[in-house]
Amino acid sequence: QKEVEQNSGPLSVPEGAIASLNCTYSDRGSQSFFWYRQYSGKSPELIMFIYSNGDKEDGRFTAQLNKASQYVSLLIRDSQPSDSATYLCAAIMDSNYQLIWGAGTKLIIKP
Amino acid sequence: SAVISQKPSRDICQRGTSLTIQCQVDSQVTMMFWYRQQPGQSLTLIATANQGSEATYESGFVIDKFPISRPNLTFSTLTVSNMSPEDSSIYLCSVEGQGKGTQYFGPGTRLLVL
Numbered sequence: 379q380k381e382v383e384q385n386s387g388p389l390s391v392p393e394g395a396i397a398s399l400n401c402t403y404s405d406r407g408s409q410s411f412f413w414y415r416q417y418s419g420k421s422p423e424l425i426m427f428i429y430s431n432g433d434k435e436d437g438r439f440t441a442q443l444n445k446a447s448q449y450v451s452l453l454i455r456d457s458q459p460s461d462s463a464t465y466l467c468a469a470i471m472d473s474n475y476q477l478i479w480g481a482g483t484k485l486i487i488k489p
Numbered sequence: 490s491a492v493i494s495q496k497p498s499r500d501i502c503q504r505g506t507s508l509t510i511q512c513q514v515d516s517q518v519t520m521m522f523w524y525r526q527q528p529g530q531s532l533t534l535i536a537t538a539n540q541g542s543e544a545t546y547e548s549g550f551v552i553d554k555f556p557i558s559r560p561n562l563t564f565s566t567l568t569v570s571n572m573s574p575e576d577s578s579i580y581l582c583s584v585e586g587q588g589k590g591t592q593y594f595g596p597g598t599r600l601l602v603l
Contacts, residue, residue, distance in 0.1 A: 410590050421581060421594035422532070466531060470590040475520060477590055481531045 380405040382469050384480035393489050397454040401467030401480055404448070408469040411443060411450045412477065416464045426452060457487045491516050491584050493595035501601045502572055509568045510598045512582035517562035520585040522592065523555075525578045532581070538565050572602045 381404040391397040401411075410429040414422040428434045428441040428450070440453040450469075454461055467480040492515040502508050512521065523535040536544040536557055544557040559565045569576050579599050583592040 410588075412590050421597055422592075423594070424586070424591055427588070427590060468590065475537070475585070475589060476534060477592065479532045 380408075380469075380478050382467055382478050382480040384465075384467050384483045386481055387484040388486050389483055390486045390488055391457050393457060393459060393487055395457055397457045397461065397485055397487070399452040399454075399465050399467075399483050399485065401450040401452075402448055403450070403469045403478070405469070405471065405478070406445075406448065407471045407473070408448075408478070410470050411441070412468040412470070413439075413441060413450075413452045414466040414468065416466060416482065418463070422466055454485075459487045459489050461485060462487045490586065491518060491593045493582065493584060493593060495580075495582060495595040495598050497598055498596065499599040499601075501603060504573050504602055506572055507568055507570045508572065508600060509566050510580055510582075512565045512567070512595055514563045514584055518584040519562070521559065521565045522583045522585075523557065523565075523567045524581040524583065526581060526597075527578050535567070535580075569600065572600075574602045576600065577602045 383402050413426040415425045416422040426441040428443045434441045438455045442451045464482040464484045466482045468477040470477050494513045496511045521538045524532045526532050534547045535550045536546045538544045538557050538559040540559050540562050556568045579597045581597045583594045
């Protein structure tokens with residue numbers, strides 16, 4: 379059973395701090411990893427993807443991947459109230475087209 | 490990125506009836522996906538729809554209950570048949586972007602079955 383696991387939260391972070399969202403996956407065949415953000419009542423939107431070990435930065439967002447530990451994380455620097463949303467982690471294998479979704483972590487940024 | 494529209498945006502239906510949800514994309518795409526999302530839950534893939542071939546259904550979903558059409562590269566429909574209150578959910582279509590795993594989602598159809 380291929381699984382992607384996330385803490386459902388809510389994770390409460392003060393405005394301006396770093397929000398750290400974590401995700402683990404069970405299938406070592408997973409090759410690429412994605413972070414989607416979903417605002418309440420809205421559809422998911424892709425914010426980051428990563429497929430190599432290490433860090434990938436995009437503005438205030440940094441995705442981190444450690445394939446040996448089967449661990450993916452998303453850091454949000456200088457958190458803003460507008461970052462409050464549910465963050466979904468997903469994984470995919472090169473041999474497949476289907477995303478395996480985590481349950482999502484609800485992030486609350488407190489002003 | 491693709492722009493995706495869905496119709497209807499929401500509906501309230503009686504049990505035993507059927508509802509067809511439309512998904513329109515502003516560009517040609519090979520792969521389209523249909524998901525269901527219960528409130529506060531993650532996404533559950535119902536099926537993958539490729540143009541010109543039968544949809545591929547995930548475990549727990551069958552064609553008789555969720556028939557899908559994919560007549561061209563910009564359009565798909567999902568029908569929820571013989572509805573029961575358990576079918577109340579948000580139904581989302583998505584399309585694959587330029588990289589595998591990158592998906593763009595429609596706004597969703599909020600379905601309530603009474």
